[in-house]
Amino acid sequence: MISAYIFENGKLVETEDCSEAPVLICTEPDQKEKAFIRDEFDLGHHTLQSVLDENELPRVESRDNKIVIILKHPLHIGVVDTHIEFRVTSLGAVIYEDRLLFIFNEPMPHKEFLMPVARGEDIRDLLINVLHRTTLHFHEHLRCISLGMEQIEEEVIEAEDTKRLIDLFSLGKSLTYYVNALNGNNSLIERIYNSTERLGFNSMQKDTLDDIRLDSAQCCQEAAITTSIMTKMTDTRISMMGNNLNNLMKRLTVISLLIMPMNLIAGIGGMSEYTAFTQGWLPMWASYGLLFLVFVLIAFLTYKVMKKFGLLNY
Numbered sequence: 001m002i003s004a005y006i007f008e009n010g011k012l013v014e015t016e017d018c019s020e021a022p023v024l025i026c027t028e029p030d031q032k033e034k035a036f037i038r039d040e041f042d043l044g045h046h047t048l049q050s051v052l053d054e055n056e057l058p059r060v061e062s063r064d065n066k067i068v069i070i071l072k073h074p075l076h077i078g079v080v081d082t083h084i085e086f087r088v089t090s091l092g093a094v095i096y097e098d099r100l101l102f103i104f105n106e107p108m109p110h111k112e113f114l115m116p117v118a119r120g121e122d123i124r125d126l127l128i129n130v131l132h133r134t135t136l137h138f139h140e141h142l143r144c145i146s147l148g149m150e151q152i153e154e155e156v157i158e159a160e161d162t163k164r165l166i167d168l169f170s171l172g173k174s175l176t177y178y179v180n181a182l183n184g185n186n187s188l189i190e191r192i193y194n195s196t197e198r199l200g201f202n203s204m205q206k207d208t209l210d211d212i213r214l215d216s217a218q219c220c221q222e223a224a225i226t227t228s229i230m231t232k233m234t235d236t237r238i239s240m241m242g243n244n245l246n247n248l249m250k251r252l253t254v255i256s257l258l259i260m261p262m263n264l265i266a267g268i269g270g271m272s273e274y275t276a277f278t279q280g281w282l283p284m285w286a287s288y289g290l291l292f293l294v295f296v297l298i299a300f301l302t303y304k305v306m307k308k309f310g311l312l313n314y
Contacts, residue, residue, distance in 0.1 A: 060191050148171065
């Protein structure tokens with residue numbers, strides 16, 4: 001789908017004429033729309049496929065009077081199998097003969113994407129605004145990830161099962177994509193900032209790019225810190241689970257050692273021989289009650305001996 005916009009009194013207004021509109025937004029283009037884009041913006045097949053590839057690395061290319069920019073843009077937060085998922089897609093921007101084209105391979109809300117737009121009629125100002133909004137969008141998602149980590153931090157430590165640990169792994173996976181996307185976007189913004197004159201940006205636009213460059217670097221640093229904290233939380237939880245399992249195995253081993261002497265006595269004498277030995281001079285309830293007390297005494301003495309030699313230190 002292709003949506004066209006024109007500048008009217010310093011604002012963007014949607015129009016139906018795609019052939020003359022200075023700003024176009026294309027989402028999930030079909031074959032007919034791809035052919036229109038190739039003809040109107042002089043894009044080769046390989047370049048168009050690179051723009052639509054969600055795994056394409058962020059970059060900027062300038063040839064003759066055409067500028068092609070590919071950057072990473074965060075998608076709306078989704079839920080897959082009860083797990084929160086943060087996804088990243090590629091965004092293509094093409095400036096050709098005073099016209100600007102945005103290309104997505106995912107459905108995007110146009111009004112949210114373009115607003116707020118600074119008053120003016122320069123397509124480069126609009127491109128800078130999109131770079132700024134993309135950086136802020138990443139920052140908002142990183143803040144959501146940090147809040148989610150704080151909410152599940154205590155549950156991760158206290159939970160007996162691995163559900164919260166799986167949630168942490170899911171967040172860590174999304175954060176890895178975010179770190180790669182942010183580093184790529186930061187390098188892209190640096191290249192644009194260092195090539196402002198060649199790309200046709202004026203001094204005021206360069207100052208704005210400098211602010212966006214700082215915001216992008218701060219966002220990369222925040223993502224790196226969040227990744228480090230999440231990795232440490234995950235490692236701590238795994239270590240705690242391993243420690244709890246070790247303590248449980250130690251307790252089970254102690255119980256087995258306490259029962260071992262009783263099993264030995266019962267195995268040597270046999271319960272039928274014990275019944276024959278006590279039959280006639282001691283009631284059955286008294287004989288087995290006495291046997292139970294003897295077993296308890298043996299277990300207690302075994303416990304004392306193991307504790308004295310330091311075998312119960314766990």
